[in-house]
Amino acid sequence: MNKKYTIKEVSEIFNITKNKIRFYEKKGLINPERDKFNNYRYFNEKDLIKLQTILMYRVLDLSIDDIKDIFNDNRKDNELDHFYNQWEVINSRMQKMKLIRDALKELMDIIYISDNKEYKGKMVDIIKDMNETYKLKEDWQDKWDFDTWSKTYDETVKKDPGSLKIYKNYEKLLNTTFKTAIRDKTKDIKALDIGVGTGNLSKLFLEKGYNIIGLDQSREMLNVAKNKFPNLKLRPGDFLKIPFENNSFDIIVSTYAFHHLNKKEKKVAIKEMINVLNKNGRIVIGDLMFEDDKEKEKIMKSLTKEEIYEVEDEYYSNIKFLEREFKSYGKKIDKVRIDKFNFIIEVN
Numbered sequence: 001m002n003k004k005y006t007i008k009e010v011s012e013i014f015n016i017t018k019n020k021i022r023f024y025e026k027k028g029l030i031n032p033e034r035d036k037f038n039n040y041r042y043f044n045e046k047d048l049i050k051l052q053t054i055l056m057y058r059v060l061d062l063s064i065d066d067i068k069d070i071f072n073d074n075r076k077d078n079e080l081d082h083f084y085n086q087w088e089v090i091n092s093r094m095q096k097m098k099l100i101r102d103a104l105k106e107l108m109d110i111i112y113i114s115d116n117k118e119y120k121g122k123m124v125d126i127i128k129d130m131n132e133t134y135k136l137k138e139d140w141q142d143k144w145d146f147d148t149w150s151k152t153y154d155e156t157v158k159k160d161p162g163s164l165k166i167y168k169n170y171e172k173l174l175n176t177t178f179k180t181a182i183r184d185k186t187k188d189i190k191a192l193d194i195g196v197g198t199g200n201l202s203k204l205f206l207e208k209g210y211n212i213i214g215l216d217q218s219r220e221m222l223n224v225a226k227n228k229f230p231n232l233k234l235r236p237g238d239f240l241k242i243p244f245e246n247n248s249f250d251i252i253v254s255t256y257a258f259h260h261l262n263k264k265e266k267k268v269a270i271k272e273m274i275n276v277l278n279k280n281g282r283i284v285i286g287d288l289m290f291e292d293d294k295e296k297e298k299i300m301k302s303l304t305k306e307e308i309y310e311v312e313d314e315y316y317s318n319i320k321f322l323e324r325e326f327k328s329y330g331k332k333i334d335k336v337r338i339d340k341f342n343f344i345i346e347v348n
């Protein structure tokens, strides 16, 4: 006969209170048998396994509702979806904590070095800056709806329907980005592809045996990439909140993604990339750019109304601005022009 356990025994096995067990029962996560006469709970082996699973999910800080949903729909994809969500929740919390910690570091230094009168004003500035950065990180929105686009993205790239023909050198841009990134690097490096989309750039790394992780803010893009390349490691995440520790990567690459950030967001994203990049690491970005304001003005004058709208719907980089930003971290940019709008910048 299968062994049955009392609530006291179960609480001892898992080292949790009886109240906690009653709470999970009240929430409908477990449903132990009741004795007909005394109404005592009796737990079988299955209940124990379920309780162990609940406790494991609680360690990951999943909510009761999340756990309920995983129990109700036990497909692998559903569980993955909950883990993706939780990864983003935890990353957002960590990002906020890091900002607070950095601000506190600055505040402590200000108190040490300033005299009494001036330091209050500086404190306000530091906290204001921190709040602005936090807001930028939280407020970015996908106004292009990449989730919907994911199904037809590869087709669109091939057909290149816009009149600017921004994808006419798609393959060349990806191949050059790849070759530039791995130049003089050994195979044991770690690479990150931000805005991985349907995985076409990461594929080049995978095929040659490099260790690459793809990051994207769009779940559906990640799903398409996973179906195309089951071996590709993928994570949900955002340029503005890169969910990895400092000094994690030797190479960061990105194609056709950086132009979805405005100037202020680009500044934050550059800082994020520099943080997760190893000291001698390399960033290679293949994307839509202008050399500088003067070139932008000249090119814009030559475009039709629809084409101007197409450009202004996004945020093509200004290479001079990128040079200045990366220089503030001691980095230098080399650029290669692929065509009128497409450049590759290499940051070392």
Ligand SMILES: C[S@@+](CC[C@H](N)C(=O)[O-])C[C@H]1O[C@@H](n2cnc3c(N)ncnc32)[C@H](O)[C@@H]1O
Pocket (backbone or CB within 6 Å): 140, 146, 194, 195, 196, 197, 198, 199, 200, 201, 215, 216, 217, 218, 221, 237, 238, 239, 240, 254, 255, 256, 257, 260, 261
């Ligand atoms: C035009 S697709 C490019 C995909 C792929 N890199 C390629 O070259 O084919 C742009 C991708 O960048 C992602 N993306 C846009 N903004 C992003 C952000 N702030 N953080 C992370 N990914 C972003 C989109 O979700 C989309 O998958």
